[in-house]
Amino acid sequence: MQEKKDATFSYQFPDGDRRLAFSRQSSFRHWDPPLPSPSPSPSPSPSPLLRSHSFKPYLARSDSTVGMPLLEKPGQKDATWVALILAAVRGVANGSRPMKRLALMISLNVAYSMIELLLGLFTGRVGLVSDAFHLTFGCGILTFSLFAMGISRKKPDETYTYGYKRLEVLAAFTNALFLLFLSFSLAVEALHAFMQDESEHKHYLIVSAVTNLLVNLLGVWFFRSYARVNIVYWKPEDMNYHSVCLHVLADSIRSAGLILASWFLTLGVENAEVLCLGIVSVAVFMLVLPLFKATGSILLQIAPSNIHPSAFNKCSRQIASLEEVLEVSQERFWELVPGYSIGSLSVLVKKGVHEDRILQHVNGLYNDLGIQDLTVQIDYK
Amino acid sequence: MERHNSPASASHSQVIEVNIDIDRDASSFPPISNPSPTSNNKACRGGTCDLSYSKDSPERWDSMRKLVIAVVLCIVFMTVEVIGGIKANSLAILTDAAHLLSDVAAFMISLFSLWAAGWEANPRQSYGFFRIEILGALVSIQMIWLLAGILVYEAIVRLIHDNGEVKGFLMFAVSAFGLVVNIIMALLLGHDHGHGHGHGHGHGHDHGHGHEHTHDHGHNHEHEHMHSHGHEHQHEDQDHEANTIPTKHQHDHSHSNDMKESLIKKGNKKPKRNINVHSAYLHVLGDSIQSVGVMVGGAVIWYKPEWKIIDLICTLIFSVIVLLTTIKMLRNILEVLMESTPREIDTTQLEKGLCAMNGVVAIHELHIWAITVGKVLLSCHVIIAPDADADRVLDEVLGYIRRDFNISHATIQIERH
Numbered sequence: 001m002q003e004k005k006d007a008t009f010s011y012q013f014p015d016g017d018r019r020l021a022f023s024r025q026s027s028f029r030h031w032d033p034p035l036p037s038p039s040p041s042p043s044p045s046p047s048p049l050l051r052s053h054s055f056k057p058y059l060a061r062s063d064s065t066v067g068m069p070l071l072e073k074p075g076q077k078d079a080t081w082v083a084l085i086l087a088a089v090r091g092v093a094n095g096s097r098p099m100k101r102l103a104l105m106i107s108l109n110v111a112y113s114m115i116e117l118l119l120g121l122f123t124g125r126v127g128l129v130s131d132a133f134h135l136t137f138g139c140g141i142l143t144f145s146l147f148a149m150g151i152s153r154k155k156p157d158e159t160y161t162y163g164y165k166r167l168e169v170l171a172a173f174t175n176a177l178f179l180l181f182l183s184f185s186l187a188v189e190a191l192h193a194f195m196q197d198e199s200e201h202k203h204y205l206i207v208s209a210v211t212n213l214l215v216n217l218l219g220v221w222f223f224r225s226y227a228r229v230n231i232v233y234w235k236p237e238d239m240n241y242h243s244v245c246l247h248v249l250a251d252s253i254r255s256a257g258l259i260l261a262s263w264f265l266t267l268g269v270e271n272a273e274v275l276c277l278g279i280v281s282v283a284v285f286m287l288v289l290p291l292f293k294a295t296g297s298i299l300l301q302i303a304p305s306n307i308h309p310s311a312f313n314k315c316s317r318q319i320a321s322l323e324e325v326l327e328v329s330q331e332r333f334w335e336l337v338p339g340y341s342i343g344s345l346s347v348l349v350k351k352g353v354h355e356d357r358i359l360q361h362v363n364g365l366y367n368d369l370g371i372q373d374l375t376v377q378i379d380y381k
Numbered sequence: 382m383e384r385h386n387s388p389a390s391a392s393h394s395q396v397i398e399v400n401i402d403i404d405r406d407a408s409s410f411p412p413i414s415n416p417s418p419t420s421n422n423k424a425c426r427g428g429t430c431d432l433s434y435s436k437d438s439p440e441r442w443d444s445m446r447k448l449v450i451a452v453v454l455c456i457v458f459m460t461v462e463v464i465g466g467i468k469a470n471s472l473a474i475l476t477d478a479a480h481l482l483s484d485v486a487a488f489m490i491s492l493f494s495l496w497a498a499g500w501e502a503n504p505r506q507s508y509g510f511f512r513i514e515i516l517g518a519l520v521s522i523q524m525i526w527l528l529a530g531i532l533v534y535e536a537i538v539r540l541i542h543d544n545g546e547v548k549g550f551l552m553f554a555v556s557a558f559g560l561v562v563n564i565i566m567a568l569l570l571g572h573d574h575g576h577g578h579g580h581g582h583g584h585g586h587d588h589g590h591g592h593e594h595t596h597d598h599g600h601n602h603e604h605e606h607m608h609s610h611g612h613e614h615q616h617e618d619q620d621h622e623a624n625t626i627p628t629k630h631q632h633d634h635s636h637s638n639d640m641k642e643s644l645i646k647k648g649n650k651k652p653k654r655n656i657n658v659h660s661a662y663l664h665v666l667g668d669s670i671q672s673v674g675v676m677v678g679g680a681v682i683w684y685k686p687e688w689k690i691i692d693l694i695c696t697l698i699f700s701v702i703v704l705l706t707t708i709k710m711l712r713n714i715l716e717v718l719m720e721s722t723p724r725e726i727d728t729t730q731l732e733k734g735l736c737a738m739n740g741v742v743a744i745h746e747l748h749i750w751a752i753t754v755g756k757v758l759l760s761c762h763v764i765i766a767p768d769a770d771a772d773r774v775l776d777e778v779l780g781y782i783r784r785d786f787n788i789s790h791a792t793i794q795i796e797r798h
Contacts, residue, residue, distance in 0.1 A: 120541075121537070121541070124541050126538050126541055129534065129537055129538070129541070130534060130538075133530060133533075133534045137527075137530060158722070158728060159721050159722050160719060160720075160721045160722075161720075161721070161722060161747065161748045161749070161750075162719075162720045162721075162748065162750070164719070166718065166719045166720060167719060170715070170718055170719070173519075174523070177519075177520060177523055178523070181523070181524075181527060296516065299512065299515075299516060299718055300506070300510075300512045300513065300516065301506075301507075301508050301512055301752070302505055302506055303504065303505045303506070303507060309504060309505065312504070330792075331504075331507070332507035332508060333507065334507070334508065336720065344760050344792040345792075346792065351772075354797075355771060355795060355796070355797065356796075356797065359794070359796070373746075375746070375760040375761070375762065375792045375793075375794045376792075376794050377775070377792045377793050377794060377795075378771070378775075378794075378795060379772075379775070380771070380772045
């Protein structure tokens with residue numbers, strides 16, 4: 001397989017921070033007129049997928065991703081477990097700060113759940129075992145988030161032409177899904193407690209709940225800047241961090257609820273367990289819903305949410321108002337990750353019109369909106 | 382859309398479509414950007430620009446009907462079990478009823494995804510609603526994993542509470558009943574598309590043997606036609622000979638022969654099984670495997686109540702088996718959601734073919750991705766020679782992509798060097 005140059009697009013804002021998007025910025029500072037091609041016939045020696053710098057694509061994307069040491073290249077796949085684990089450890093050690101914190105939290109949780117499981121098995125306490133299982137599931141999901149963080153820095157390759165950043169969105173979605181399941185299962189537990197109406201004082205569970213609460217509060221502290229329900233996502237990592245924060249927040253709410261319930265029980269309040277569990281379930285559900293909707297809408301390829309639909313209409317009207325353009329159709333836009341939008345449209349022009357000008361104009365318009373990657377198909381009447 | 386009604390028929394049309402089709406589905410696109418009927422818009426030639434199932438697609442109604450029948454059956458069985466469990470005051474039966482409830486939930490998710498895929502595309506959701514299928518399948522599979530975990534947890538609880546509460550015989554009987562129910566539903570869900578139109582012939586010999594067989598065949602088959610196209614038919618014929626049940630396969634054999642003659646080139650066959658039905662099928666399959674595991678554990682406890690640990694080991698093994706069955710589908714889902722190049726498209730061949738065309742100098746920014754399994758889109762920038770006719774090159778490129786790779790939605794940006 002020939003070595004291909006790295007893809008020249010980045011997920012950073014190529015022309016500066018678009019958060020100040022009201023100022024129209026010139027989109028074509030990087031446009032260099034291409035050199036005439038030396039060999040008109042496509043000979044096999046130049047790579048057919050020319051990503052070299054002999055010409056620049058219309059939307060020049062400077063490769064400004066931070067070059068951090070990556071995980072192992074997919075070329076030599078060392079399938080031995082030891083090598084994989086070593087690579088993972090190295091990836092985390094070289095990773096960003098949130099990654100390290102997440103890794104720390106996961107290891108704490110894993111250690112804790114192992115202890116709980118063994119204790120529960122040996123002493124025969126079912127409550128401990130079920131708690132351990134729940135923790136392990138949560139740890140699994142968090143590990144997936146960690147993995148997504150690590151692998152998302154890889155450059156795009158043949159199969160994953162858009163890169164690996166989507167995985168972060170997917171990890172956030174999985175987290176949100178898990179939390180929804182959690183809220184549902186808490187509701188079922190509340191129902192169960194309501195019907196069974198036995199308030200067993202599981203004292204040993206208090207200790208476990210307190211420890212769980214402490215560990216999760218540590219996690220919330222690590223990701224405290226994301227401890228909100230509604231966040232505007234600027235980068236894909238935002239979604240991942242937000243989902244992790246919500247995860248630990250929900251866990252800590254659950255532990256707090258359990259502690260509260262058992263305290264109320266000792267106070268003699270009837271149905272305390274039902275009440276607390278119900279409140280916790282509703283709270284977790286409300287927490288998670290915005291994240292679930294946001295990640296879901298990206299995965300479903302809904303049009304970018306940070307761009308108002310009227311802006312799209314305005315753009316297409318502006319293009320249609322050019323005198324060479326007959327009509328604009330099939331505009332489709334979607335978000336790859338928060339902060340990077342992709343689109344394609346089809347433009348019908350009169351015969352004999354040179355396409356360069358149209359392409360420039362269209363690309364400029366949409367680039368100002370925030371669509372970084374646009375494919376324009378020009379049809380001639 | 383009066384012309385090609387079902388998306389499945391698009392795969393029939395392996396002929397080179399030269400007709401300039403101006404028939405457009407007005408409701409698929411926002412009114413402001415609908416090309417006028419007199420325009421010569423190449424983008425949607427051949428009427429295959431359906432980004433939503435047309436309302437009377439037979440494949441869709443088939444799948445929906447199957448799922449509805451499965452849901453109804455499930456609910457009936459579940460009520461039977463709940464009543465029996467309350468009367469016999471047995472937790473095991475109620476747990477099994479809860480598992481059937483999870484089956485119902487999985488079917489509901491699949492039904493909803495199927496129904497939602499028929500919604501018309503709108504400017505906000507410009508690619509239609511097919512992705513909902515994928516997300517629904519993801520949710521289903523997460524539920525399968527969750528249930529496997531719950532079952533292992535129950536086995537551990539059974540191990541801990543070993544004070545004779547657990548009646549081995551009851552476990553065995555309940556899970557046997559559950560197994561029968563699940564097998565009925567698996568047959569119902571899997572026993573489809575085989576007698577459908579030509580496109581279903583891939584299925585024909587998938588199902589119809591025993592339970593585990595169908596699964597293996599299904600997997601091999603998908604594997605086969607994910608890769609190169611040419612020698613697929615030979616594979617199928619060999620599979621046909623190997624099958625022993627005569628009646629069903631005469632039917633399917635004739636189908637496969639038809640397909641073989643009607644294919645002109647090394648056309649791509651799309652993987653056929655509807656992903657919603659497939660995920661529901663996986664769910665039922667997982668449940669039946671677990672029922673088998675619980676049956677084995679129940680039988681062991683019944684015969685030798687002191688070998689309780691075998692129950693846990695059995696459950697663990699069977700849970701792992703269930704998880705393994707979901708891996709393949711999970712991988713497909715992951716690839717679609719990551720917008721990666723679908724496995725059935727040979728990128729290097731595409732690039733070579735494109736570059737070998739007249740007037741094409743180079744291509745770059747080639748992105749091929751799928752909305753759902755089987756619906757592929759492409760976008761690419763093509764650099765042409767300064768003197769080439771952009772219109773003609775565009776036609777050729779689009780035609781090539783449509784013909785050889787069956788990608789109906791391609792957006793090509795022609796740039797002049």
